[in-house]
Amino acid sequence: MIEIRDVHKFFGLLHVLRGVDLTVEDGKVLVIIGPSGSGKTTLLRCFNLLERPDRGILRLDDLQLEFTPTSTVPQRLVLALRQRTGMVFQSYNLFPHMTALGNVMEGQVTVQKRPKAEARERGIELLTKVGLADKGDAYPHQLSGGQQQRVAIARAMAVEPEVLLFDEPTSALDPELVGEVLKVIRQLAAEGMTMVIVTHEMKFAADVADQMVMMDNGVILEQGTPQQVLKHPRNLRALQFLNRLSGEEE
């Protein structure tokens, strides 16, 4: 289970996360939506500790990290949380000098200290799972955006994270490549992977999400089932955001 309690983040004087509370049960999918600049990426980066929260509690099952402006969290806990969460970025972030298989093997060998042969075997298994069995030897520049993103998902899965965090995994893709990536994410959801997904793909979000939150200006504005959030928002700003979205789709 993921728990986020009263998390705050400042960039200088800018108060970007202003007390965020979230819970995601094991095997559930939480989708985060909200306007640009509302803090969605920052929240994911804080949970993965690419950014350090200024205040608040992050919990993943038995692992709890408490942040205050004056205390430091032991590095061993920071590494533990990082290792137990996988992150998939909008821009794939594959290692350009490594093949697809090399990318999927890397974390297994360096972080998990797996023997290479075993890492290779698991790498091939994961590439097959994301539909890229024949692309193991290809370098990122030889792959389409959708293929690169599927390699990135396989890479995130390779170190057996307990949760996967996705930051707009399809927003850099040409429309015809979006479907193949969403299909892989749907499959992971069906297999019971715990996931937090930031996305603007509303139809996909409504399908895949058990819970949805809408962020605005560093706080959670709406929270509930996709049906509740998308069809019956209680907040005027939420309604305005949704109206703007549906305007864009038409």
Ligand SMILES: Nc1ncnc2c1ncn2[C@@H]1O[C@H](COP(=O)(O)OP(=O)(O)OP(=O)(O)O)[C@@H](O)[C@H]1O
């Ligand atoms: N490293 C940083 N330094 C300074 N300000 C930052 C930094 N990262 C983000 N911000 C600011 O924090 C706010 C929230 O940014 P964030 O990227 O989390 O928004 P977002 O909801 O993901 O937006 P988008 O939908 O455009 O991706 C913005 O005002 C942004 O300019």
Ligand SMILES: [Mg+2]
């Ligand atoms: Mg973002």
